[in-house]
Amino acid sequence: MRTLDNIEQLQALAGEEIGASDWLTIDQQRVDGFADATDDHQWIHVDVERAKRESPFGGPIAHGFLTLSLLPPLVNDIYRVEGVSTRVNYGLNKVRFMAPVPVGHRVRARVRLKSVDERGEGRYMICNEVTIELEDSDKPACIAESLLLYIL
Incomplete structure (x- = not known):
């Protein structure tokens, strides 16, 4: 994990x-837990035998929103900024699911810092x-x- 001493060091990395x-x-197990949490039990995710037989992917795949939900823990594994008391998920500007994630495969996040914009009163909008x-x-x-x- 990369540790930055302050918000100014983060601002210097923009781009x-x-x-x-x-x-x-x-x-x-993670896919089934996500299905339970979201009531999305589509067979392509949770019925392993049917997915092996009928899925164009040869087996079960992770929900796209499961993949998206991994952003916070994966990004938190990459960097942190000292002196930040609170981080709030503010939303997404754009999301694209480019390829399915077959169960049993590994993923990781790669982050490019697009911008750090001051919002007043010790608040900064981070766009990754x-x-x-x-x-x-x-x-x-x-x-x-x-x-x-x-x-x-």
């Missing part, structure tokens, strides 16, 4: 790649371009422009 997270294996890479694939699983509000 640059900050780094990549560790790899995370997407197992069936986050690419969720799929191990052994030329295509990323997801690319998202993520917004975080940092409060000092």
